[in-house]
Amino acid sequence: EPEYLKKAAATWHGQWWKQGGGGTVWDAMAYDPALDLLYIGVGNGSPWNQLYRSEGKGDNLYLSSIVAIHAKTGEYAWHYQTTPGESWDFTATQHIILADVTIDGKPRKVLMQAPKNGFFYVLDRTDGKLISARNFVPVNWASGIDMRTGRPIENPAARYYKTGKPFIGSPGATGAHSWQPMAFDPKTGLVFIPANLAAFPYIPDPAWKPAKLGFNVGVDMGKAAMPADAAARKAALAATTGALIAWDPVAQKERWRVSFKGPWNGGVLATAGGLVFQGNAAGEFAAYAAADGKKLWSFPAQTGIVAPPMSYELNGQQYVAVLAGWGGVWALAPGVLIDKSGPVRNISRLLVFKVGGKAQLPAPPALEKAPLDPPASTAAPDVIAAGGEHFGRFCGVCHGDAAVGGALVPDLRRSGVLNDATTWQQIVHDGLLKDNGMVSFAGVMSAPEIETIRQYVIKRANEDKALERASAPKTR
Template sequence: MRRLGTALSALALGSLVASHALSSTGIDTARLSNEADGTDWGSYGRTYSENHYSPLAQITTANVAKLGLAWSFDLNTPLRADSQPLAANGILYVATGLSVVQAIDALSGKLLWRYDPDVAGVGGRKLISGWGIRGLALWRDRVIVATQDGRLIGIDAKSGKLVWSTQTLDKSVDAMGEADITGAPRVFDGKVVIGFGGAERWARGAVSCFDAETGKFLWRFYTVPGDPAKGFENDTMAMAARTWTGEWWKYGGGGTVWNAMTYDPELHRLYIGTGNAGPWNWKIRNPGKGDNLFIASIVALDANTGKYVWHYQENPDEAWDYNSTMDIAMATLTIGGRPRKVLMQAPKNGFYYVIDRETGKLISAEKIGLVTWAKGVDLKTGRPIENPGIRYENGPILQWPGTYGTHNWQPMSYSPKTKLAYIPTIHQADIYSSEGIKPADWKPINDAWNTGMGGAGTLTAPADTFSSMLQGWDPVAQKARWQVPTPGIINGGTMATADGLVFQGHIDGTFNAYDAGTGKLLWHFPAGVSVLGAPISYTAKGRQMVSVVVGPPSGSPSATLTGQSKFGWTYRTHPRMLLTFALGGKAKLPAIPKHAPEQPLTSRELVPDPKLAAAGGAIFNNACMTCHGVGAIASGGAPDLRASPVPLDRDTFAQIVKEGALLKQGMPKFGDLGPADLDALRHYIRQQALAPKTDVVHAM
């Protein structure tokens, strides 16, 4: 681990833009363990339960119609606009875009300070995924943020100045320097934990723990074993290695912990949700079969030491990007006539799991959407009952859910009053295939989405049937009590409140409140831009407030799926804002451009060559699709290149794509691309502008 505090302290100079006398956040283990006090929203899930539930009840089902905008704040950052803010002592803290942190007075919307960690300058090529950040953490006098280039940073909550900075990624987990962080850290007992993403970029999954006051490294738990020739770090990794075959360590293995981490103050454990395998194609990484621990699992660790306690694997030998990194909620449920301390998770694979958090034993699991890969889950063994042919061993398959899952990272919430979970669900399929891939010859490449997958033959995914839904789910009965269709293919995270409300934003630009018991729409607000951030509620001077980040769709899958582009949000013209609501709020939104799908340029200045376009399409799918959309049809997370004049000019295109002219706007530089590659990309983009083709397999 290397300390960057001294080198980067100058970056905080000038960040204090107001002399507001800020106090300590006051957030500590006691505050985060208190489920009854809704004054603050001090952690990503509000409290350690990760329930995204507020016990506040000033805003009710009876008066929610009087909810109005109290103020709006222009975040003035590029990229991600679905981050979740935190609130403590009447101050909002929000990290957006390239991990830029801002402190804002919750009553007035006035900026107190702004800290920019200069991710573009420090991280450089680490901007590969271009997704930005989803959240941050508070601990006493510290605001803690993780940057995309792998730093964990402690900021003074009073001044907005840098206190410490620690690099969390090293060669043992990030051999090729392409792993990144997009998730929110979690804090407990003076410690802060963070993971990272990059299973498709040669990363070896792990979660690391640091001192929250100083940034000092404390411990690390690896989620997959490394190279046996180098020896294993502990008995747990030796045990896990027995479930792998082949030479998996050459590809990293995956299992990255890029989102879900839940601290249990009662059992003093940390539960982590691990990601998919890397590469997805099991024929490459695991030819002799085996479960591949601990990918696609929930793992319980001792919070003091990081030592293994138990695990439950949701997808043994995972092969479809079925992450288990979706949020993990804790509750006590009455099951079989007695109280059970449980974990609840709705991962990508389409099942809702209830797990005994003391033992790690499965209690129940049922489908929350269309699932074709498994008939169900065997409650005796805890293993899925897989359908034949799902590992594309007999050719390409069309499978539900697809790579984006039935539930992605957008938080679900759980209400201890209604005893329902509120899940933003996706209904989308994908084609999985290893056609044309020779495992012995396959090699991962830099700056690419290395899944190890191949052509789809004549199969096409039925995009016109894709949809999304908000569900009120009974985790004891394991069935939906109500379901509400939502616009588009992806919807926002949810928040439940004590008086029976569920808040959720939609891609169509509305922020909504539903009756938590019935799903009836009670209130909605036209935000003028997509609302996919997770909302929070808190009090400022005794007044209940609700805040949410809004902006063009960003990150996967909201920016990638072609069906999202119809809503017409554009990267360049639509703002990224923090909106705050209160009963009787009378503020007006600033003028916002109208939204309509971007129109591709019809210029014939560059006539696409079919062969070059085909080569460019492969490069685009590997390097560009995540931000600029399938088939170059963007949804707002990045510019729609079909409508841009930049690809028409060879030099300008090279300056941006290869040289990094727009790094500070979040556009990575792809230094490994040569002139022929860049020309191929230009021809592909122009082909898509003039005669679009969108039959793309997500496997690259």
């Protein structure tokens, strides 16, 4: 383990990362050999809530920034900060594309990024000067970017820790665009962005304290849980979608879009043949025309796809390959929203295509879900409420918001262990399944606290069973 990782592991973010959280600290880099500049996209502040890292003050220089350094010497060249005083998990680690484009009749060497915060930035990559910044999805944390200062024009309500009030942010913590790479087609001049339209409730938590492990973000994840209310769920589901957006970085506007049922669709590949390839959360791998987005071809992949495709030539034959498989934060954390694109599961495969290819996939295994069959909920409301807070803080990021799980880790509402307090303690307190990625939480919670979580999940399972009954077709 290199020294820098040991150091990182000693921080809150490092602990979260060790727990299997995303490694979003440093993702994107690009290099311009002519300028000898290395461009680094920098991650968000952690904990998200700025109050708990720098007394709610300051820009927190270089967080959520693009930093250019001279590759030969490592010296600083310039930086542009997309989100000063970042407090919403708005990383700037997203894919950085370098291109030469004509703007106002002049050739410009640009750097383009569509970070989580929802704005599409075009910078002059020689000196970091802002050329343009326009939102590519609806954004409510800022009304725009001040072109004079390069700073966002913030909505004061967005600083939830200052107002003391919840802020439903669009985009939310999963970002308008996450790590799935976008693509640039020099012929049409378009950038193809795998965009998410998904909000997140940032709820201040005045009593928050860091813990030795777990999701240390400094907001109240327990209170942020989706209520067991059919209308609230319906509204959240309707507002949560995804799209492949063809963005014209010179005109700063959308040229076309392919709309998807849900967010968290795959990375994008644009080819010189005028095709745009992308896998999606609904389990399809498709090719679109770069010029207008018309769907030209698709393949049922049996699994959600998040990785970007690639293309290569071997012995005069062109191939397109994609590492199919479903994962990442959207497959774990967002509860009832996980299955917005349909029930998605993970079947990890490398799929390789060529013109005239004839291979077929084996039939997909059945999608099985254990029934909701919880014991009766008998615990006192304050016990259940405490369990909900602990669940939000320590469990929801993997087992799903409000204990509604996805297909990757057990849905605790449907778990056989729910009915068995002893085994529950062996797993959650003693670390029985630690070698499978389910560590012991004894370092942050007592056995009675861990039991409150079981009581909360029992309550949640009963609520959802009742909702299921209410929405089932009536029989006479």
